[in-house]
Amino acid sequence: xxxxxxxxxxxxxxxxxxxxxxxxxxxxxxxxxxxxxxxxxxxxxxxxxxxxxxxxxxxxxxxxxxxxxxxxxxxxxxxxxxxxxxxxxxxxxxxxxxxxxxxxxxxxxxxxxxxxxxxxxxxxxxxxxxxxxxxxxxxxxxxxxxxxxxxxxxxxxxxxxxxxxxxxxxxxxxxxxxxxxxxxxxxxxxxxxxxxxxxxxxxxxxxxxxxxxxxxxxxxxxxxxxxxxxxxxxxxxxxxxxxxxxxxxxxxxxxxxxxxxxxxxxxxxxxxxxxxxxxx
DNA sequence: CTCCAGGGATGAT
DNA sequence: ATCATCCATGGA
Numbered sequence: 001x002x003x004x005x006x007x008x009x010x011x012x013x014x015x016x017x018x019x020x021x022x023x024x025x026x027x028x029x030x031x032x033x034x035x036x037x038x039x040x041x042x043x044x045x046x047x048x049x050x051x052x053x054x055x056x057x058x059x060x061x062x063x064x065x066x067x068x069x070x071x072x073x074x075x076x077x078x079x080x081x082x083x084x085x086x087x088x089x090x091x092x093x094x095x096x097x098x099x100x101x102x103x104x105x106x107x108x109x110x111x112x113x114x115x116x117x118x119x120x121x122x123x124x125x126x127x128x129x130x131x132x133x134x135x136x137x138x139x140x141x142x143x144x145x146x147x148x149x150x151x152x153x154x155x156x157x158x159x160x161x162x163x164x165x166x167x168x169x170x171x172x173x174x175x176x177x178x179x180x181x182x183x184x185x186x187x188x189x190x191x192x193x194x195x196x197x198x199x200x201x202x203x204x205x206x207x208x209x210x211x212x213x214x215x216x217x218x219x220x221x222x223x224x225x226x227x228x229x230x231x232x233x234x235x236x237x238x239x240x241x242x243x244x245x246x247x248x249x250x251x252x253x254x255x256x257x258x259x260x261x262x263x264x265x266x267x268x269x270x271x272x273x274x275x276x277x278x279x280x
Numbered sequence: 281c282t283c284c285a286g287g288g289a290t291g292a293t
Numbered sequence: 294a295t296c297a298t299c300c301a302t303g304g305a
Contacts, residue, residue, distance in 0.1 A: 112286075112287085113287085113289090114288090114289065114290075116288090116290080117287085117288060117289055117290095120288085161287080161288070163287050164285070164286050164287085165286090
């Protein structure tokens with residue numbers, strides 16, 4: 001079974017899959033197996049080339065955002081110690097273009113959870129409601145469509161360790177399945193209108209909405225603020241300040257990080273979590 | 281404005 | 294082996 005390949009400069013597959021933007025890729029041999037939409041995929045990095053099977057080069061390039069001008073994006077980051085250290089630590093980390101429904105559903109499940117646990121929820125949902133597919137000597141499950149989850153019960157979802165999130169996921173799945181929430185049509189909306197639509201869904205607040213905008217709607221300006229990022233921001237950009245409100249942080253981020261704020265956020269986030277850049 | 285449910289992994293004792 | 298901690302959203 002031969003692998004196809006594409007050039008992938010300024011790319012780090014392991015960092016891209018393990019930085020907390022996606023939750024279902026599993027290590028397999030020298031690479032990873034996972035699903036890109038309905039495609040079961042094996043992907044492996046060798047130097048500045050990506051070897052893969054299970055999807056077209058076009059699908060691979062699009063999902064891993066190999067077209068993002070990473071050097072230019074990084075060059076446009078603000079020059080400060082935190083950003084420089086994060087950028088150095090995250091070399092090659094790219095923001096994926098994830099399927100909209102899958103991304104929305106997973107970030108509804110992500111609330112108040114750590115990455116390890118979100119991965120378990122992802123697998124449980126896929127095993128219970130998704131389709132099993134063989135790939136490169138292994139197998140994966142694709143993510144269940146909204147209509148499938150809409151036809152499930154809160155009890156079935158709770159069995160996937162969703163806890164109180166089951167109710168929100170079920171309610172949102174029903175809205176998406178009925179067409180009342182048209183995720184595809186929303187992609188034409190400007191940022192603020194898109195955020196407002198997403199926040200109207202059960203289980204979606206500002207943080208989850210910004211994650212979905214960043215990871216599934218190519219809104220590279222979207223800057224999700226969670227506790228990790230809040231710590232980094234306060235420590236690095238508001239040192240010694242006693243009371244910093246959420247609104248102050250919000251305004252600062254939107255102005256300071258600008259056009260590619262989402263990349264800046266992901267780099268600061270990953271560096272804080274994995275690089276031990278936090279003093280608390 | 282404040283308080284807190286909710287639940288499983290993870291780190292500390 | 295038990296105990297505290299992590300955490301976004303929504304509702305009281």
